[in-house]
Amino acid sequence: MTNPFTPSPHELPLVDSMVQFSFLIHNALNKIGAQHDLSIIQIRLLGILRDREPSMQQLAQHLGLDKSSITGLIDRAQRRGLVERVASPTDKRGFNVRLTSDGMRLIEEGEAMIEQQLTDMAAVLTEDQRKQFASLATAMIYAAQPYLR
Amino acid sequence: MTNPFTPSPHELPLVDSMVQFSFLIHNALNKIGAQHDLSIIQIRLLGILRDREPSMQQLAQHLGLDKSSITGLIDRAQRRGLVERVASPTDKRGFNVRLTSDGMRLIEEGEAMIEQQLTDMAAVLTEDQRKQFASLATAMIYAAQPYLR
DNA sequence: CTCATTTAGTTTGTCACACAAACAATAATA
DNA sequence: TATTATTGTTTGTGTGACAAACTAAATGAG
Numbered sequence: 506m507t508n509p510f511t512p513s514p515h516e517l518p519l520v521d522s523m524v525q526f527s528f529l530i531h532n533a534l535n536k537i538g539a540q541h542d543l544s545i546i547q548i549r550l551l552g553i554l555r556d557r558e559p560s561m562q563q564l565a566q567h568l569g570l571d572k573s574s575i576t577g578l579i580d581r582a583q584r585r586g587l588v589e590r591v592a593s594p595t596d597k598r599g600f601n602v603r604l605t606s607d608g609m610r611l612i613e614e615g616e617a618m619i620e621q622q623l624t625d626m627a628a629v630l631t632e633d634q635r636k637q638f639a640s641l642a643t644a645m646i647y648a649a650q651p652y653l654r
Numbered sequence: 655m656t657n658p659f660t661p662s663p664h665e666l667p668l669v670d671s672m673v674q675f676s677f678l679i680h681n682a683l684n685k686i687g688a689q690h691d692l693s694i695i696q697i698r699l700l701g702i703l704r705d706r707e708p709s710m711q712q713l714a715q716h717l718g719l720d721k722s723s724i725t726g727l728i729d730r731a732q733r734r735g736l737v738e739r740v741a742s743p744t745d746k747r748g749f750n751v752r753l754t755s756d757g758m759r760l761i762e763e764g765e766a767m768i769e770q771q772l773t774d775m776a777a778v779l780t781e782d783q784r785k786q787f788a789s790l791a792t793a794m795i796y797a798a799q800p801y802l803r
Numbered sequence: 804c805t806c807a808t809t810t811a812g813t814t815t816g817t818c819a820c821a822c823a824a825a826c827a828a829t830a831a832t833a
Numbered sequence: 834t835a836t837t838a839t840t841g842t843t844t845g846t847g848t849g850a851c852a853a854a855c856t857a858a859a860t861g862a863g
Contacts, residue, residue, distance in 0.1 A: 599810095600812080
């Protein structure tokens with residue numbers, strides 16, 4: 506039986522629950538990023554670079570941005586010493602982008618905080634419910650973006 | 655039994671499923687907005703104005719933005735004829751912001767598209783699963799933002 | 804092998820969005 | 834009434850995104 510002093514809120518309609526949940530996570534990522542002066546796009550950037558050393562072009566594809574947007578993104582990250590441009594061994598026009606050790610430290614810290622904060626959010630659910638949520642969300646993710654599988 | 659030609663993707667870890675689901679929805683909102691030349695913040699703005707006529711200050715609180723950000727946001731929306739500033743009857747310094755009929759038409763269209771697109775996304779789940787998802791997401795939303803209830 | 808075409812990345816110009824600090828006008832209060 | 838607080842705008846700064854024009858290098862057709 507529910508504790509009468511913390512009344513159960515009414516159930517959000519499906520679409521509302523999807524949208525509001527999305528904003529909830531987005532805002533959390535935003536705040537965590539802000540603590541390290543990182544925007545969400547920068548978190549995504551560093552996250553990608555954790556285990557890759559892509560060209561500018563590949564980065565544009567990963568992030569779904571125009572190549573001209575990548576130039577500025579990398580410029581700013583490089584100015585802060587988080588990434589570096591490494592001349593491509595096979596193409597004199599191109600660079601590969603690599604995390605610096607500072608960048609690696611920062612993204613590891615950030616991802617740890619994300620892990621903890623979102624885990625905390627999900628702590629209102631039981632272990633079974635958390636498994637269910639991951640399963641349902643995964644199904645929608647893969648159905649919508651089949652190329653991810 | 656699963657169709658061997660559409661292999662079930664592996665289950666995402668909880669935190670990954672939360673983050674990726676959030677981006678999935680965010681991207682969908684972005685695309686739907688773009689079809690009407692609306693950013694996500696503008697969709698949120700118009701959505702708030704659907705059933706309110708707040709002051710600039712109240713708008714800043716609703717959207718979690720600085721008041722100086724609201725000036726520009728409303729300027730742009732007003733230039734497009736989506737909202738109007740109405741002199742406050744009680745405070746000669748202030749305005750209330752009101753949707754125009756064009757703005758109302760636009761947000762109604764947009765929200766209908768959001769409703770449909772997200773409903774489609776959730777169509778890979780059974781009715782029971784959709785109810786479960788809404789329930790689990792709602793629990794996390796209200797636990798994280800108790801003032802919403 | 805050479806010339807035309809394509810590709811990789813940058814530059815330039817434009818705009819939206821967000822903040823902070825300074826400001827003007829009005830409201831509230833001591 | 835005089836001081837203080839509040840409302841909203843302005844100004845200045847920075848990030849992020851795109852498109853179009855551009856440079857340099859790679860590729861491919863003949």
